Amino acid sequence: xxxxxxxxxxxxxxxxxxxxxxxxxxxxxxxxxxxxxxxxxxxxxxxxxxxxxxxxxxxxxxxxxxxxxxxxxxxxxxxxxxxxxxxxxxxxxxxxxxxxxxxxxxxxxxxxxxxxxxxxxxxxxxxxxxxxxxxxxxxxxxxxxxxxxxxxxxxxxxxxxxxxxxxxxxxxxxxxxxxxxxxxxxxxxxxxxxxxxxxxxxxxxxxxxxxxxxxxxxxxxxxxxxxxxxxxxxxxxxxxxxxxxxxxxxxxxxxxxxxxxxxxxxxxxxxxxxxxxxxxxxxx
Numbered sequence: 474x475x476x477x478x479x480x481x482x483x484x485x486x487x488x489x490x491x492x493x494x495x496x497x498x499x500x501x502x503x504x505x506x507x508x509x510x511x512x513x514x515x516x517x518x519x520x521x522x523x524x525x526x527x528x529x530x531x532x533x534x535x536x537x538x539x540x541x542x543x544x545x546x547x548x549x550x551x552x553x554x555x556x557x558x559x560x561x562x563x564x565x566x567x568x569x570x571x572x573x574x575x576x577x578x579x580x581x582x583x584x585x586x587x588x589x590x591x592x593x594x595x596x597x598x599x600x601x602x603x604x605x606x607x608x609x610x611x612x613x614x615x616x617x618x619x620x621x622x623x624x625x626x627x628x629x630x631x632x633x634x635x636x637x638x639x640x641x642x643x644x645x646x647x648x649x650x651x652x653x654x655x656x657x658x659x660x661x662x663x664x665x666x667x668x669x670x671x672x673x674x675x676x677x678x679x680x681x682x683x684x685x686x687x688x689x690x691x692x693x694x695x696x697x698x699x700x701x702x703x704x705x706x707x708x709x710x711x712x713x714x715x716x717x718x719x720x721x722x723x724x725x726x727x728x729x730x731x732x733x734x735x736x737x738x739x740x741x742x743x744x745x746x747x748x749x750x751x752x753x754x755x756x757x
Contacts, residue, residue, distance in 0.1 A: 489532050492530060497531040621669055643676060653731045698749070735746065
């Protein structure tokens with residue numbers, strides 16, 4: 474029987490017991506509203522309509538048609554597609570097409586879920602912290618000016634500077650303040666040979682040995698963010714702090730500093746390294 478089989482006037486049904494619309498809806502776990510809607514869309518007409526009362530009646534053999542509608546809806550078919558099936562369009566061709574669409578959607582959603590998993594993994598591996606504007610006091614630093622081809626160079630340059638400071642008899646300030654001072658504007662991950670100053674706050678200047686020099690670093694107001702993890706992922710934290718500066722119409726007014734709080738010298742895993750990016754800004 475087709476789903477849109479025409480109904481007959483009351484009394485002319487030869488298909489068995491007639492059930493009023495409410496009872497038929499309850500038997501099939503659908504609403505009366507749904508049955509009326511299916512009738513309006515030409516999907517499932519009542520077997521009989523009482524011409525005097527307007528009551529709608531259905532028969533048991535119409536359950537198959539109703540179940541087909543429900544099954545196709547559950548499979549993702551639109552009512553328009555169900556109407557096409559009911560009107561004789563190749564059902565198998567429509568099902569194959571629908572399956573292809575669903576598989577495409579599944580692939581899309583799977584890709585989105587994977588992207589979210591990657592984002593959550595990054596969040597778990599980083600320190601969740603806001604960008605803060607804070608004052609950094611002036612300090613005396615021992616420094617070595619050099620060029621870095623990559624962050625890996627820090628693992629060679631820093632120990633070299635430490636040996637020069639030890640030879641010169643330098644005493645580090647407390648709390649310790651070890652940082653890279655970028656002498657070129659902005660953060661340029663792709664640059665080769667970035668000019669920097671490797672700095673360590675000290676109590677007072679000592680003897681200049683080799684490339685080791687001393688100077689006074691000014692107090693600054695800085696937009697700061699903590700970054701936990703490898704130096705290779707610092708770009709993500711730079712993006713956050715620089716966007717914050719741009720969104721708040723601040724102006725960068727000095728050289729960016731990277732303050733190394735925890736690192737290879739005191740943590741076994743690079744996931745535990747802690748760096749604070751400090752970007753001098755004019756907040757007035």
